[in-house]
Amino acid sequence: MKKFSLILIITALASVLAASAADIIGTITLNGTPPPEVPYTPLMNDSTCGAMYKTAPTTHFYAVGPNHELADVVVSLKDVTGKSTGASQPPVTLDQKGCLYMPQILAIQTGQKIVVKNSDSCIHNVHVVPAVAGNPESNQVQMSGGPDLDYTFSKPEMFMKFKCDVHPWMFAWVSVFDSPYFAISDKEGKFVIKNVPPGKYTVEADHRKLGTSTKDVEVKDSDVTVNFTLDVK
Amino acid sequence: MAENALLKFNRPLYWFAVLTALFTFLLLGAGGLVTSHEAGMSVPDWPNSYGYNMFLFPPSKWIGGIFYEHTHRLIASGVGLMTTILAAWLWLKDSRKWMHWVGVAAFLLVVAQGILGGLRVVLIDAQLGIFHAIIGQLFFVLTSAIALFTSRWWLAQEFPRQDRIHRQAAVGLVALRRLALVTMVLIFCQLIIGATMRQQHAGLAIPDFPLAYGKIWPDTSAADVQTYNEHRMNVVAENPITGFQIILQMLHRMAALAICVLTAICAWQAWGRLGKKDALTKLALFWLGLILVQALLGAATIWSNKAADVATAHVLGGAVSLVTGTLWYVIAGRRSATLPEIAPVTAISGVYGGTSAAATNK
Numbered sequence: 001m002k003k004f005s006l007i008l009i010i011t012a013l014a015s016v017l018a019a020s021a022a023d024i025i026g027t028i029t030l031n032g033t034p035p036p037e038v039p040y041t042p043l044m045n046d047s048t049c050g051a052m053y054k055t056a057p058t059t060h061f062y063a064v065g066p067n068h069e070l071a072d073v074v075v076s077l078k079d080v081t082g083k084s085t086g087a088s089q090p091p092v093t094l095d096q097k098g099c100l101y102m103p104q105i106l107a108i109q110t111g112q113k114i115v116v117k118n119s120d121s122c123i124h125n126v127h128v129v130p131a132v133a134g135n136p137e138s139n140q141v142q143m144s145g146g147p148d149l150d151y152t153f154s155k156p157e158m159f160m161k162f163k164c165d166v167h168p169w170m171f172a173w174v175s176v177f178d179s180p181y182f183a184i185s186d187k188e189g190k191f192v193i194k195n196v197p198p199g200k201y202t203v204e205a206d207h208r209k210l211g212t213s214t215k216d217v218e219v220k221d222s223d224v225t226v227n228f229t230l231d232v233k
Numbered sequence: 234m235a236e237n238a239l240l241k242f243n244r245p246l247y248w249f250a251v252l253t254a255l256f257t258f259l260l261l262g263a264g265g266l267v268t269s270h271e272a273g274m275s276v277p278d279w280p281n282s283y284g285y286n287m288f289l290f291p292p293s294k295w296i297g298g299i300f301y302e303h304t305h306r307l308i309a310s311g312v313g314l315m316t317t318i319l320a321a322w323l324w325l326k327d328s329r330k331w332m333h334w335v336g337v338a339a340f341l342l343v344v345a346q347g348i349l350g351g352l353r354v355v356l357i358d359a360q361l362g363i364f365h366a367i368i369g370q371l372f373f374v375l376t377s378a379i380a381l382f383t384s385r386w387w388l389a390q391e392f393p394r395q396d397r398i399h400r401q402a403a404v405g406l407v408a409l410r411r412l413a414l415v416t417m418v419l420i421f422c423q424l425i426i427g428a429t430m431r432q433q434h435a436g437l438a439i440p441d442f443p444l445a446y447g448k449i450w451p452d453t454s455a456a457d458v459q460t461y462n463e464h465r466m467n468v469v470a471e472n473p474i475t476g477f478q479i480i481l482q483m484l485h486r487m488a489a490l491a492i493c494v495l496t497a498i499c500a501w502q503a504w505g506r507l508g509k510k511d512a513l514t515k516l517a518l519f520w521l522g523l524i525l526v527q528a529l530l531g532a533a534t535i536w537s538n539k540a541a542d543v544a545t546a547h548v549l550g551g552a553v554s555l556v557t558g559t560l561w562y563v564i565a566g567r568r569s570a571t572l573p574e575i576a577p578v579t580a581i582s583g584v585y586g587g588t589s590a591a592a593t594n595k
Contacts (some may be wrong), residue, residue, distance in 0.1 A: 013511040038466045048296055061466060122296060123283070127274050129355075137357045139277040141284075161471070166297040168271035209463050233460040 032232030034062035048097035069189025076182035083179035086112030101172035265548035269541035272298025366428035405506035436470035438478035
């Protein structure tokens with residue numbers, strides 16, 4: 001009976017906490033004209049990879065929509081650490097398809113598994129190049145149809161590089177956070193950081209080319225909107 | 234009795250040494266292509282290649298960057314074997330004891346270089362790549378020097394008529410050697426800067442030439458570097474650039490200018506002191522020409538946005554420049570070493586050389 005009461009109390013507390021949490025939502029907009037994207041010429045010059053395309057795919061450093069909405073911006077709560085739930089979260093998949101990494105920008109929590117697949121008919125090597133001590137550098141072979149490669153990282157890091165040296169135009173950038181409070185802006189430039197507990201925070205928007213922009217917010221019991229405009233200088 | 238008097242020219246040994254130097258040059262080119270194509274880590278294991286014995290790795294799997302890295306390893310194995318044979322040959326057939334140890338040094342250096350290259354892959358340490366590149370250049374100098382030391386010219390008991398120089402000129406040669414030494418050291422420093430730039434894997438830190446971001450000296454504040462990175466659209470070599478890398482390239486440019494001036498002075502001085510027909514003057518002019526071509530290749534590397542073949546040609550130009558300077562220095566040393574044995578200092582119009590015994594028996 002005592003045990004049942006305890007479970008009821010915990011459930012009730014959790015419900016109250018969940019109810020008081022709110023989402024931080026917003027849109028990222030690009031101000032200015034970015035440099036034109038460049039075609040993956042080396043990809044087309046590779047007999048195996050080039051055969052997969054009729055025309056050369058291009059980089060998308062600046063994934064900008066018709067109304068200047070900007071995708072692939074990593075938005076997070078600055079200096080929120082020690083809150084990772086990564087070990088219990090489902091893995092995130094990074095695929096090698098058409099001799100490109102898909103997606104090229106992604107984010108995980110510390111302790112969360114990232115699974116790298118090779119959907120191509122050729123060899124890739126998965127070369128992880130962290131810049132933060134504690135996240136190990138590694139370089140592994142992944143044959144066509146070979147088993148998936150799993151990675152986890154223990155330290156937060158922005159834009160950790162995954163690369164293939166066999167095809168040196170292949171890059172993915174993985175950001176690692178020590179909390180679940182982050183998001184990546186979608187094609188419409190929108191992002192949602194879910195279930196943020198009440199409090200004052202600094203929201204940080206990071207774009208791999210455009211750098212960092214921050215805004216202070218206070219989360220209470222309803223959703224908060226924070227929009228960012230990043231400038232091309 | 235001078236040791237040279239006892240030496241006999243060993244034609245097969247000489248040509249084998251030349252071949253080893255040529256293959257070393259080829260190896261440098263292959264290594265340059267590996268870095269230029271950002272393919273250094275495309276074969277993650279060593280000494281095996283993708284689990285295969287290196288020599289049994291199927292050519293069908295030599296795709297993309299693997300082709301450059303694997304062929305580099307194969308050529309390196311060949312050079313290692315040639316160097317081992319060369320060292321043994323020198324030990325057994327060359328009567329000069331110091332040449333035995335030069336051969337041993339070459340053998341040890343090629344072994345160390347091979348291990349260093351392997352460790353760069355296994356330990357995934359880009360810094361080792363810088364040392365690997367520099368030692369590669371030094372090894373090329375050593376194999377070229379061995380070819381010189383085993384040549385008929387080097388072993389001759391007396392210099393050919395056209396190599397004789399006036400005493401006054403010989404005294405000037407000593408000063409000229411010092412200048413060549415300074416130039417050589419500067420070229421070597423330049424190679425270190427170049428290797429460091431290449432191992433940053435960040436592409437071009439400055440995309441324009443002769444200006445730098447439109448200025449004589451570029452801005453390197455954090456805000457400016459951020460702006461540069463926003464506008465860089467590289468498909469490969471994706472690392473963002475830093476202020477340090479920009480300054481490094483500016484140092485590289487300034488050192489290049491200094492080297493051009495110094496080699497021009499060397500050539501001009503050699504012409505004035507030794508005469509235009511002297512072999513050392515011709516070699517100095519060749520050196521100057523080489524440096525000018527090298528400067529042009531450096532500019533072309535930037536103008537081509539670091540095209541792999543152009544960048545690799547620039548690496549090879551640097552290697553040949555260092556070797557040419559070194560050989561010039563060694564040959565000049567060979568000739569000026571006989572100074573104490575020739576006519577008195579007052580006999581300015583006397584002829585350098587004389588009999589081989591007088592010239593070399595010290």
